[in-house]
Amino acid sequence: MGIVKTKGIVTKIVNYSDNDKILTVITADQGKIQVFCKGAQKPKSAILASTEFLSFSEFVLYEGKAEMYSLSSADIIEVFYNLRIDLDKLTYATTMAQMMNDVCQEGELSYKKLQLFLNTLYVLSEIDKNLDFIFSVFRIRLLALLGFVPRLAACTSCNKKATEIGDGKYFSIKDNGLKCDTCARIDKGAIKISEVTYTSLVYILSSDAKKIFSFEIPDKDLKELKLLAQVYTNEKLEKEYKVMKM
Secondary structure, three states: OOEEEEEEEEEEEEEOOOOOEEEEEEEOOOEEEEEEEOOOOOOOOOOOHHHOOOOEEEEEEEEOOOOOEEEEEEEEEEOOHHHHOOHHHHHHHHHHHHHHHHHOOEOOOOHHHHHHHHHHHHHHHHOOOOHHHHHHHHHHHHHHHOOOOOEOOEOOOOOOEHHHHOOOEEEEOOOOEEEEHHHHOOOOOOEEOOHHHHHHHHHHHHOOHHHOOOOOOOHHHHHHHHHHHHHHHHHHHOOOOOOOOO
């Protein structure tokens, strides 16, 4: 049986027996994998902490049966402790983990998606920012990585440049990008956005992966960004992801 060494984050746990469990792990080089962890639920298990939800670890695996790996050993890299003691933050992280499980596939290179998820969890855990802001930025950037990159340089219907549209900017879910006020009149699903929201979108899509959260946005514009991210996600992934706030 082949030995595999990889880094990954636990995004789902299924208890297999009183002592064992099966993990869903997102890795950079193997994509989404299933890992059988014998004895991981024992209180004194050496792998207990590294196989918990949202633990980012270095795993040593060997190929098991039915397209599932078995865990040999694991060393913790990051546990995102603050997410475990803040219920609100944990609910957002859980929803993001569900999205990652849905969009990551087995055997694919998932470096950029994993990097985005880890960066987002770090900001969520360590930096005092609005949780809806973090989730909205994550969703928009993730959709871009999946190929749903909005066209923002000009109106998607008449090609009028964004610099010429001025304050009459809309975002078309149907046409994946910017609409001028004239063209938006016949696109009932278009969302009116402010100049701040527009420039925020441009920044989220074009900035370095580690800097996508490095901007501020007023509350009224955040409401637009949140709505846009929510509707765009629902449309492109054909599934609604709701944060079940406590």
